[in-house]
Amino acid sequence: MKLFNVFRVLVLIPVAAILISCVGIFAKAERGTVPDLLSSEWALTYISSMQLNTDYRPTLMLTEDLTASGWTGCNRYSSGVELPAEGDLVFTTIVTTKRACLNKAMKSEDAYLAALSSVDKWSINRNTLRLMDKDGITVLRFKRFGASPGPNI
Numbered sequence: 001m002k003l004f005n006v007f008r009v010l011v012l013i014p015v016a017a018i019l020i021s022c023v024g025i026f027a028k029a030e031r032g033t034v035p036d037l038l039s040s041e042w043a044l045t046y047i048s049s050m051q052l053n054t055d056y057r058p059t060l061m062l063t064e065d066l067t068a069s070g071w072t073g074c075n076r077y078s079s080g081v082e083l084p085a086e087g088d089l090v091f092t093t094i095v096t097t098k099r100a101c102l103n104k105a106m107k108s109e110d111a112y113l114a115a116l117s118s119v120d121k122w123s124i125n126r127n128t129l130r131l132m133d134k135d136g137i138t139v140l141r142f143k144r145f146g147a148s149p150g151p152n153i
Helices: 002-031 034-038 103-115
Strands: 041-047 061-062 067-072 077-081 090-096 121-125 128-132 138-144
Touching: 034 121, 041 103, 090 103, 103 138
Parallel strands: none
Antiparallel strands: 041 061, 041 138, 061 067, 067 077, 077 090, 121 128, 128 138
16 A cells, blocks of 8 residues: 555656646746737737727837837827836826827727726737736737737637
C-alpha cells in the first residue's frame, strides 16, 4: 500500500506542476502585454451602449508616448493615455475635430466617445482588445487591424 501512495505522489506532483504552469500561460494570454496594447491599430467591433453601425466603425491607435488617436466614425480624435497599474487604462482629455456628419454618424461618435471616457481597464486575448469600465464590464471591443476575424467579432 505504501508503494502505491509513493507512486501516486510521484505522478501527481509533475501533473500539478504542468497544470499550474498552463494556468499562468493562459492568464498572460488573456491579459496581454503593454507592448501588445501600444503597438497595434484596432478597429471597433462592439460597443455596449448601442448596435454598432459598420458604416461608421471607429478606430483606435495607442502609442508608446502614451497618446491615443483614431477615427470616431465622423471625426478624428486624440487623447492622452494613463496606465496607472497593471491592467488599468485611462483616457485623458479627449479632443476631436469638428466636422459635420450625418445624424447616424454623430450618434455613433457620441456613444463611442462616452464609452471611451468610461474606460478603466483593458485586456487582450489574441487579436481582441477589450476595454472595460471600473466594474469590469466590457464597454468597447476591438479587433487588431490585419487580423483575421475571430469568434468575438
